[in-house]
Amino acid sequence: MSATSTTRPLRLAMVGGGPGSLIGPVHRMAAKLDNRFELVAGVFSREATRNSEAAAKWDVDPARVYSDYESMLAEEAARDDGAEIVAVVTPNDLHFAVSAAALRAGFHVMCDKPATLSLAEALELRAYVQAAGRLYGLTYTYTGYPVVREAREMIARGDLGAVRKVVVEYSQGWLSNPVERQGSKQAEWRADPARAGVGGCIGDIGVHAFNLAEYLTGHRVVSLLPDVATVVPGRTLDDDSNALLRFEGGARGVLISSQISAGARNGLKISVYGETGGLHWSHERHTELSVDWLEGPSQTLHAGSPYLGSGAKGASRIPSGHPEGFIEAFANIYRDMADAIGGDAEAAARIQGIDEGIRGMAFIETAIFGSRQGAGWTKLAGL
């Protein structure tokens, strides 16, 4: 393996994602899938035993399993064969500190969403990103799906005419009961303001819906009218929210996100209506993009098909009819990062970076504070 090979796997260090984590293994599988990254170091858990356990399972040299991220960054930066990029897979409260430190130490950063614990942190992080000369990406998973990329291209190209309306919904039901007090690790931190931030459901999944709406349409949300609620008694953070939206350019929209929609699995779906047609994508049928035209038959585009644009085609590994899924969509984001580090401008353009991170935090805070204050239509904060 030559260090000059363009396809040499990048050396990845991970913070967080230890035993019991949902998203930790997804990051790891996604990073490895295309052989573009190898996991060489990490701080997987604050607890030493769990930290070692994770490292052993993931085949990481015990000498490069660290007890805290500061020492990891220092030691890895000092090695010839040290990590080049840091994946931040902790609860939200550490996103800022780890990302900032990693950037300052010269690492690229791939961070789980939302960018930080607060909008203020995100704005501060922007300075670090700008100063670092390193790449910073957020794993907004749904931007990694092939036909989502196709949809973006279609809208950008004007296939639907001007965008008039957007309806986006992300519904889950797993917090219908107070499972954060019934032993669910993953619910626990999400329900804790100190670790999750001011947003519960809205920070966990609402922000995905928000990002998807902006990513697909290429239009920014300028103001919103939120109705954010805590439905399950005894819960501190929100678990259900609805919001009316206005986009640059005048389109209207609705954003629904909920974790108390009992029975819903992971139901993210979006409809974008333009002057001449409407386009629909649902995560549960993620290989299909359907378009209803004002005139003429409806169409369905299938991931992996030769007639798709280059963005969508590049996001499939196997032909149409051989479904890829969540891990592969995640892997597309990792692959874009690797390509972007290698200098690929198209891949770099697909990365959801600090700007999208700031917008996500602005959405969360505007929704939460706007709803508390009953303020009516509110401009997106901090922009």
Next chain:
Amino acid sequence: MSATSTTRPLRLAMVGGGPGSLIGPVHRMAAKLDNRFELVAGVFSREATRNSEAAAKWDVDPARVYSDYESMLAEEAARDDGAEIVAVVTPNDLHFAVSAAALRAGFHVMCDKPATLSLAEALELRAYVQAAGRLYGLTYTYTGYPVVREAREMIARGDLGAVRKVVVEYSQGWLSNPVERQGSKQAEWRADPARAGVGGCIGDIGVHAFNLAEYLTGHRVVSLLPDVATVVPGRTLDDDSNALLRFEGGARGVLISSQISAGARNGLKISVYGETGGLHWSHERHTELSVDWLEGPSQTLHAGSPYLGSGAKGASRIPSGHPEGFIEAFANIYRDMADAIGGDAEAAARIQGIDEGIRGMAFIETAIFGSRQGAGWTKLAGL
């Protein structure tokens, strides 16, 4: 045909529904389908030629084709074999006058929605209904679908626990262009405030979505936060709207209705989430009621199946797998009316009457005026 037969068809007179009408033929086919009504008289159009043409096509005795509804009511009331019930199938501006006159003349009334041109009219009409001792029904079509009735029964019985969230959407795309100025008769009057009232899209289809949400859940909407828009330039009335909802009992909701959702055909769909599951119905798959449970596999109930409750079973004519549709749903409403006139209390309870008519008008006016004023959360007017 014996006058004492319990199944003697009721004699029906119709006002409106002449050539070019969409809903006129639907009323007629629905009324006839189960042989519970026969069309004996009518004023189908203001234009004499069109009036006669409709009568000939529908096999109505030319002697009982009238030039105005006042003379029709007078003459039919005077005949031994006169009409017993009047179907009002005109644009909205005549709903009140015809319904009120018919009730006062001793006829039962079946009126298309919305009840009247304004909330004030609907409130006034209530007095006529109460005084008349005659039945008054509105054709809220979607309450006629078998599995919609099943869903209502399930929710009432508590199968889902307390209702927490409702998302209802009614999207069409046929007004994406200004077709009211391009020769579409059906668009013309709907776009004209004098004939349609203050609501365009919201009065035409939004009110269906509103009615369905209340019908299914058994909970009344107490306040709403509307965003009503006119998207197509040059149009007077609204063609797109979104609203946040609050229900009695605390459930939250979203109501989306649009006639500029390009490519959408007639997409009414609703999700109701309770504590233990979520129930989903879509008009495009109208024979199916799907339920996702918080625990255990999802279920799909099929119209015409023996396991359904009596309300749903009575609304199918043929077994599961032999799809009935829009006309049959409409026919179920007519059949309920016939049964209710015959004294059937269960059927009578299913009729959407003046109370639902008033609520519909309150919804329309609250949405329109609330949105214009940017008033934030607004209580439903007039109740």
Next chain:
Amino acid sequence: MSATSTTRPLRLAMVGGGPGSLIGPVHRMAAKLDNRFELVAGVFSREATRNSEAAAKWDVDPARVYSDYESMLAEEAARDDGAEIVAVVTPNDLHFAVSAAALRAGFHVMCDKPATLSLAEALELRAYVQAAGRLYGLTYTYTGYPVVREAREMIARGDLGAVRKVVVEYSQGWLSNPVERQGSKQAEWRADPARAGVGGCIGDIGVHAFNLAEYLTGHRVVSLLPDVATVVPGRTLDDDSNALLRFEGGARGVLISSQISAGARNGLKISVYGETGGLHWSHERHTELSVDWLEGPSQTLHAGSPYLGSGAKGASRIPSGHPEGFIEAFANIYRDMADAIGGDAEAAARIQGIDEGIRGMAFIETAIFGSRQGAGWTKLAGL
């Protein structure tokens, strides 16, 4: 009502379809739906009480309710206002006798499928049809669906290139238990060779699948290789069958029909593959015709859409998104008959008449006898 009016309802007499019949009411509703027929006479049941009961329910003049079809034909033929067409809705054993007698007495005939009890009867009936100068139609229901007509047109036009393969399946589950011995009237006669003929499932629904395959493709089945079975112990006739097919022009096919496919409702579906695409229709999604192209996105055509051909458009009463169903498809067949009687050649061309009736009987007998003899590939009998 003038006798010269082109839209005067035709006077219909019915044989069969009394209380407990599934298809009798469907015929009646279908005939009435478009006001093209009025039911004026009938023999609804062999039992006098049930006969009168049906007549009363359907509003037929008691003076024109007859105790046997022979006297009905004689007396109605003698009246000035006598019936003009006879609907035959009995079990199969009477199809031939009633149809032949009605034709000889100068009536048009609309008969439920299959045409007769045996192929020999069907061949004999052909002579009566040819001699009568009257129209004879079979209610092959599925030819009445709008997008089925569109599909036929697409294939005839060569949109798919030459047809290469057909897969048609009609699966029901309602005979999974011996319900013919457990009180099901409808199962009883279908399980009795004296009333149903040599075919059970294959004569009841297999013949629909066969007709649909030939109707859609425009190609005749030339030979078949059947595997016909009786799965439920104690049953005389077949309840499950599979057959391999060869079509004129060389296409191959598979035909599956079953009434022991437990849980299946009324699952008729067909796929036709040509050189450049495959077309799919399923009765449970009967408003949609989907086409997967060898190149380019898939398409879905929706019933009621303006872009459809005239055949499909004429088969919808209301716009796309307002689903019609089984009764309306049936009504389309009745309407074609009325139009054909009125001289409309296009409508006449859509009627499934004695030729299709003979082919259906040939299919049934070839499948049953071919399977019993284990004869391998067998030419369609009698043609």
Next chain:
Amino acid sequence: MSATSTTRPLRLAMVGGGPGSLIGPVHRMAAKLDNRFELVAGVFSREATRNSEAAAKWDVDPARVYSDYESMLAEEAARDDGAEIVAVVTPNDLHFAVSAAALRAGFHVMCDKPATLSLAEALELRAYVQAAGRLYGLTYTYTGYPVVREAREMIARGDLGAVRKVVVEYSQGWLSNPVERQGSKQAEWRADPARAGVGGCIGDIGVHAFNLAEYLTGHRVVSLLPDVATVVPGRTLDDDSNALLRFEGGARGVLISSQISAGARNGLKISVYGETGGLHWSHERHTELSVDWLEGPSQTLHAGSPYLGSGAKGASRIPSGHPEGFIEAFANIYRDMADAIGGDAEAAARIQGIDEGIRGMAFIETAIFGSRQGAGWTKLAGL
């Protein structure tokens, strides 16, 4: 990394799967996904340049990239850190030779399907497997899907009662044109009897459908009645086939497989009907298992749900609603192999091994030769 760790990745060598291969990368990604295998050696292509290219891309030490499998087996067997298992990803003509040699040299083997070029080879290979004391597995991909495993468990447990009917279909359209003569590498060898064997479509995908039918039901096919065709002119091997089936225990079935079903992507689907219900799975909706019951509502089971059995649950990495896909299903087969090598009996029981390999080859040859001879019902050869 300790050699004694139970989760140490197994060392994998690969034969075949060089540039242009579809299934090579799938094997590699699947093997790596759960960190249970590392790719340490290989012969990826007969051409030296392509061989090196593949190795570089996949990060294989150039010293362990061999020019032929014989030397690879010899040298790897001699190393302390030599490969432990060999993946055979070549065209069919090498399956036997490589598998047999690898087993004799003491390696475990994971081979792509079908097992060999002929039934005779498969029967011979059985002796090597039995003698080797090593594990031998075939990547029958569809057995790796979570809800396929659930379906198998449901049927084995008797949830549907005795199995009565099976309909399995695997339709693709990519060979609708003679693409093997138009530059498609993947079509080329599949169309060449010397490399593919006697079966074209039937060996490529029919055998998957056959395996799935036996895997799900737990019943063996005892005889079949095939109709195998070559539709595209100039093609040597079959590209379309239909077959009637009989299973042990008396169930009947139909197996359809085609590569000229224009527009079909990769449409594998199966329905299994028992006495009390029917179960349906389609690859295009692979996360869902739907069951229609003779009595009561239909059910849908979703991959990743907590209510599933252990087999299905163990085959998901992330919760319901986060779709995994083809690669993950493949990875489940690799993971079972790793677990089985580690002594896990449940995993071992899921491996499709030499017995299933022999049955697949028997199916292929019976279908091809039976159809050529027009022999009617034919017992499965060689068993």
